Amino acid sequence: MIMEQFVxxxxxxxxxxxSFGILMASYRLWVEKDRKNMIYARIHILGVIDCACFLIFMALGEILLAFVYLILAPFLAHAIANAAYNDKLSE
Known part of the structure; x- marks a missing residue:
C-alpha cells in the first residue's frame, strides 16, 4: 500500500x-525567432524534448514505446539538420 503510493x-x-522541460523548450522556440543559427537551437530543443518524453513514457510504464522513441528521435534531428544544410546549398 505505502510502496504503491510512493511509486x-x-x-x-x-x-x-x-512536462515542464517540454514547455520550457517550446517557449524558447517561440521567443528566439530571429537568431542567426536557429537550426542548432531547434536540434537542441529536440534533444530536450526527447529526454523529457522518454522519462514520461518510462514513468507511465510504456518501456517499449520509450525505447522506440529514444531510437527514432536522433533520426529526426539528423533529418532537420540535413534539410537545413541542403536548403543552404540551394541558395
Missing part, C-alpha cells in the same frame, strides 16, 4: 518535470 508519487514527479 505513484515518483511517477507524478517525473511526469511533471518532463
Amino acid at each position: 505513484d508519487i515518483v511517477r507524478d514527479i517525473l511526469i511533471f518535470i518532463a
